[in-house]
Amino acid sequence: MTESSSRRRFLGAALTTTAAFGSSSALFSLLSGCGRSSTGSGVKTAATLPNAGASSTLASQTALIEALDATTGKPLLKLPPGFRYFSFAWQGEALQDGSVMPSSADGMGLVHYANGKARLIRNQEIWDDRGAFALLDRAYDLGAGAGTVTIDVDLDAGKLIQARASLSGTNANCSGGVTPWGSWLSGEEQVVANGEVLLSYGGVPMKKFQKPHGFMFEVPGWGTAAKMAQAPDASFRPIIEMGQMRHEAAAVDPETGIVYLTEDNNPAAGFYRFIPRKPGQLSEGGKLEMLGVSGRQELRKGMSARAGTKFKTHWVAIADPTKAHNDEQRASNGCFSQGQALGGAIFSRLEGIYYRAGEVFFTSTNGGDIAQGQVFVYRPKTEELELVYESTDKFVMTYPDAIEIGPAGGHIICQDGKEVFPQVLYFLSKQGQVTPIAQNNLDDPSGSHAEWAGCSMSPDGKWLFANIYTPGFTVAITGPFEQWAAALPV
DSSP: OOOHHHHHHHHHHHHHHOOEEEEEEHHHHHHTTTTOOOOTTOOOTTTTTTSSSSGHHHHSSSSSEEETTTOOOOEEEEEEOOOEEEOOOTOBBTTTTTTTSOOEEEEEEEEEEEEEEEEEEEEEOOOSSSOOOSOTTTOTTTTTTEEEEEEEEEEEEEEEEEEEEEEEEEEEEEEEEEESSSSSEEEESSSTTTTTEEEEETTTOOOOOOOOOEEEEEEETTTSSOOOOTTOOOOOBBGGGGGGSSSSEEEEEETOEEEEEOOOSSOBOEEEEESSSSSTGGGEEEEEEEEEEEEEEEBBSSTTTTTEEEEEEEEOSSSTTTOOOOOOOOOSSSSHHHHHTTTTTBBEEEEEEETTTTEEEEETTTTTTTTEEEEEEEEETTTTEEEEESSSTTTOOOEEEEEEEOOGGGGEEEOOOOOSOOEEEEETTSOEEEEEEEEOOOOOOOOOOOEEEEEEOOOOSEEEEETTTTEEEEEEEESOHHHHHTTSOO
């Protein structure tokens, strides 16, 4: 998930020098595809693809229409009738401390919501050693370019209040999760062992990393990330015992304080839990365990998309959570290999996760018999795992990523697939039906994937927040979510 430096400079200049987005010729070229039909832009949806098949019928029954962004005046999205939105926190805008909003808007959580205002903490998933983007005197690793920004928005006025850096000097912060006490857990998806030199996507050695990576960090909703207790350089502190792995998302059980973790590793990944020594005080440490399934280790395929299939589970201990790689190869699977050796279950690319009413829902991006995605639910009290959904048609659902509470007991899921465009936010109903609820209407001349990321629903169900990864901005969508979901065909 990277883009060229020239692209970054281009967008940064366009967005920081233009007070009114619509008047910028540079930004206009990025948005010039808005308003084109799917077929006119060379991009097809499930409804227009001739080979989509009968299984895509439901997905095409609820039409989405172009909706103008209240901020830019451009039709950035397609939404159901009666919905509206505004965009904010664009890449290249100035942050409160004078630094610049980084690229690659990914995982995000709503940490405060009251009186018509919202506070979001957003990951910036930068995968290289370009150096800390902000807070240089307090960055975890001065060589690493990722981190988080904390964003305050006025929903009644439909505008950004302020945005500021809240974590920097981390690496490939992909997703995370909101805690019951109002903080954000931000996970690094790239593993770097001490002294390890990695190659960038362009094949250039990354030599500027000064510390190990592949950890979880806690970012308070009211300030910057927790500092090292006794560090002379006042660095931010990773939660070491949560494991050094390709971290994706996290969900906290409010009854026990246990943190459930997904691992985005390919071709094999684990599902983990972190049991803190002191619930609510994650920095005090705890133990890491990996899920096992009784009588079955392979969960990536072989279930024939049988939604409702259930398994009894158990947990195996990860003795060394800071083992970056296994002994044979440097594959970012040190934790996974320990769990697998003890019978831990094998998933494929676990990504989104959230907790609701005693259940933990999570996604496998390319799991299933056709490798287009799965949705699971784990029930802690009964120690039971259930397959909720498995895609059998990429034109109905492909590569489910972030997952969030949706209306009418369903789920909102971000599409991460690069084969079916334009990319959408899916609504997966309680009955297992998939319907797009929002569509990205951007043309991206850079050729990057303008995917959805970091969806988050307000507790009253009135607002849906989500990111467009490239060019990097957030939208707040509002509308009659419950009525829309209730009107869908079953």
